[in-house]
Ligand code: ADP
């Protein structure tokens with residue numbers, strides 16, 4: 219059975235039908251990448267899954283449970299945004315532990331979880347620093363760390379690398395792939411960059427104007443693009 223299932227998902231912004239009846243079944247532990255040109259609905263679809271936008275039609279199932287109307291905080295998902303809004307006055311440790319502290323988790327358990335996440339992300343020696351003292355790549359890793367400590371069932375990434383320079387982007391991409399191998403959590407990753415999509419994904423979902431054009435492994439998309447749009451999008455570096 220699918221772990222995360224989208225059934226006829228719809229989203230309107232006024233008269234704009236931004237998401238048009240999307241069906242998708244995601245397997246447990248899968249790394250799914252949503253790819254497509256700017257404005258095609260990638261972020262909206264991710265935000266609908268995260269519970270940050272109201273779903274106007276269709277149902278969303280997680281592990282056999284209907285979560286369509288569940289508030290974001292109860293969905294057991296963690297989202298990492300493009301603009302990693304860290305708390306500037308807090309240390310890296312405090313940034314990473316904030317959600318757990320709010321949830322009333324025992325301080326010794328928090329310490330253990332944060333230290334383990336920091337180790338995975340190579341942040342151990344930065345735990346006492348504030349974000350100001352970190353590089354862009356390190357800050358993005360703190361944002362990822364904040365998601366990891368919550369041990370969510372599903373990770374959602376919205377263009378997490380787009381504020382990094384090319385070298386850091388490559389490096390962080392490798393780290394995200396490693397993270398997925400280590401944690402094995404179901405992941406949905408949004409990008410407009412097909413190189414990112416093709417290197418990270420188990421399966422790629424190509425979106426255009428709120429519709430899925432094709433779902434397949436990177437190889438399937440290369441070998442058998444469903445139409446001209448997919449062929450052109452996959453074949454033309456952005
Ligand atoms: P992508 O992430 O693929 O670039 P988005 O999901 O951000 O695309 O946007 C999909 C469409 O929905 C676009 O036409 C965008 O202008 C529109 N849209 C997104 N968010 C809103 C909003 N809050 N209000 C009105 N229109 C929106």
Ligand code: MG
Pocket residue numbers: 260261262
């Ligand atoms: Mg977007």
